[in-house]
Amino acid sequence: MATKLRPIQTIAALTARRSLSTTHRYASASSSPQIFRDVPPLRTYRRSLLLSNRTVGLVPTMGALHDGHLSLARLAAVENTDVFISIYVNPTQFGLNEDLSSYPKTWEADLVALETLDAELAATPGAGRISAVFAPTTKTMYPTLPPDSSLPGKGSFVTITPLANLLEGASRPVFFRGVATICLKLFNICTPERVYFGQKDVQQTAVIRRLAKDFHVDTTVRVGPTQREESGLAMSSRNIYLGTRRRNVARVLSQALRRAEAQYLAGKRTRGDILWPATAHADEVAAAQEELDPGARAKFEVDYISLADPETMEEVEVVDPARGAILSTAMKMLPLEEVAEGEQLGAGDDKIPVRLIDNVILEPAE
Ligand code: AMP
Numbered sequence: 001m002a003t004k005l006r007p008i009q010t011i012a013a014l015t016a017r018r019s020l021s022t023t024h025r026y027a028s029a030s031s032s033p034q035i036f037r038d039v040p041p042l043r044t045y046r047r048s049l050l051l052s053n054r055t056v057g058l059v060p061t062m063g064a065l066h067d068g069h070l071s072l073a074r075l076a077a078v079e080n081t082d083v084f085i086s087i088y089v090n091p092t093q094f095g096l097n098e099d100l101s102s103y104p105k106t107w108e109a110d111l112v113a114l115e116t117l118d119a120e121l122a123a124t125p126g127a128g129r130i131s132a133v134f135a136p137t138t139k140t141m142y143p144t145l146p147p148d149s150s151l152p153g154k155g156s157f158v159t160i161t162p163l164a165n166l167l168e169g170a171s172r173p174v175f176f177r178g179v180a181t182i183c184l185k186l187f188n189i190c191t192p193e194r195v196y197f198g199q200k201d202v203q204q205t206a207v208i209r210r211l212a213k214d215f216h217v218d219t220t221v222r223v224g225p226t227q228r229e230e231s232g233l234a235m236s237s238r239n240i241y242l243g244t245r246r247r248n249v250a251r252v253l254s255q256a257l258r259r260a261e262a263q264y265l266a267g268k269r270t271r272g273d274i275l276w277p278a279t280a281h282a283d284e285v286a287a288a289q290e291e292l293d294p295g296a297r298a299k300f301e302v303d304y305i306s307l308a309d310p311e312t313m314e315e316v317e318v319v320d321p322a323r324g325a326i327l328s329t330a331m332k333m334l335p336l337e338e339v340a341e342g343e344q345l346g347a348g349d350d351k352i353p354v355r356l357i358d359n360v361i362l363e364p365a366e
Helices: 011-017 039-051 067-079 107-122 175-190 199-214 237-241 244-249 252-265 271-291
Strands: 007-010 034-036 056-061 082-087 129-134 194-198 220-224 300-308 325-333 354-362
Touching: 007 011, 007 034, 011 107, 034 039, 039 129, 039 175, 056 067, 056 175, 067 082, 067 107, 067 129, 067 194, 067 220, 082 107, 082 175, 107 129, 129 175, 175 199, 194 199, 199 220, 199 325, 199 354, 237 354, 252 271, 252 300, 252 325, 252 354, 271 300, 271 325
Parallel strands: 034 129, 056 082, 056 194, 082 129, 194 220
Antiparallel strands: 300 325, 325 354
16 A cells, blocks of 8 residues: 555654654554655655545644544544644744744644544544644745744735634734635645634634635535533633633633523524623623732733624624624633642743633524
């Protein structure tokens, strides 16, 4: 089989060596996912799959894998024979003042998680397998000019306006330009039948759908449900920065959205009627934290609580029940002011501000 003859690495080989070598080796009969760092070997592999009538589902990630990512891989394995996972922390989607350097990188743990999931899939009748992990270098992804996060910036970019300028895009002006650009590159490299994105980043799913439509990308965009911690907090790679105190308060995002959703489910359709309980809840929680001592509280700032159209992400005054809407919010958990004795802290000792997002889809009601 062609897949056994290419210069590749496998996760099993890498994790056994516990170090990442740049030397490739020819694959053995191992069925461990293969790691690709460069485009040509991945293309050759992809072509061999195509010629064998196999299908590819791509899950783009920035690593620091958690159950949210793995749920997308599982979904991809239900619908495709082969799952490709890309792991690449894309510099152009981080603004100049954002957390690129502190973004969590957990390469070895990611490989173990993928290997474990692949073993689970191997034991699941009819499931596809994780056959490729694409972990390119920045030189591979930005072959001509180094990645530029400034505006207008130098380089080849995909911009999707005005969709990408709203909400997350208003707070993070280069974010969706970076996302759309890197995703188009990944789609061109992997030519997947299907691509998988999480509902957690709902505006991103709208941007990717638009990208696929407007650039005639021959792939189907699939969206998997948001995976949550027990408290309701949406899983995120950035949650590792939250210790117990900030994590508890961070429930405010999902709680606020659920209150607004309840209004819609009770038949309310106007913006004011739907949003007020969400805003009131966020205000109450913020005020209650303010009352506490600095050693006991976790302060946060609300960026937005939005009620928007599901396709354009433009704010709506009245929800058209035939279209439904997206409720979404972004809040910044501020660094703890004082740490209590013996307190369980997150990575970076809870000194790193953490921007969290969450959303609920208001499904069409007619
Ligand atoms: P990231 O590595 O954060 O860029 O995320 C990679 C993919 O995983 C994106 O499509 C995200 O929307 C998705 N994802 C992240 N967190 C979750 C979650 N809690 N539930 C479902 N999907 C998620």
